[in-house]
Amino acid sequence: MLFAATQLMATAAVTLLLAKRAARPGRVRMTRLGLAVSGVGFLGAAAVTDPVTLVLANLVLGAGLGAVRCIVQVMGGSRRPPDQSRPRPGGVVNWRPVPH
Numbered sequence: 001m002l003f004a005a006t007q008l009m010a011t012a013a014v015t016l017l018l019a020k021r022a023a024r025p026g027r028v029r030m031t032r033l034g035l036a037v038s039g040v041g042f043l044g045a046a047a048v049t050d051p052v053t054l055v056l057a058n059l060v061l062g063a064g065l066g067a068v069r070c071i072v073q074v075m076g077g078s079r080r081p082p083d084q085s086r087p088r089p090g091g092v093v094n095w096r097p098v099p100h
Contacts, residue, residue, distance in 0.1 A: 003045075006055050007062035014066025015073070022074040031071045038064025 022030065041061025048054045 003054055003058045007058040007065075010059045010062025011066040011069060014063045015070045018067055018070040019074070022070045027071050027074070031068055034064045034067025034071070036064070037061075037067065040064070 018030070038061050041057050041059070041064055044057035045054060045061060048057055
């Protein structure tokens with residue numbers, strides 16, 4: 001139970017800490033780094049033998065997941081660029097005015 005709580009706490013803390021950073025350019029690099037960090041944490045959690053190291057590995061895993069979660073929140077879960085994902089007049093996503 002302590003291990004899961006540690007991981008969730010790290011995920012929430014990193015998500016809050018990186019919120020402003022995720023709104024700037026460099027999201028792809030930040031996502032890749034977050035995935036790499038969470039992979040290292042996962043491998044560490046799988047290989048440990050004592051509880052203290054397991055808690056530390058879960059902190060690393062949660063930090064990586066928090067970075068990725070932050071990017072997903074900023075992007076709104078959309079695969080489109082941010083300027084195209086907002087609704088336009090009439091609820092049409094890619095609305096363009098007709099030239100006269």
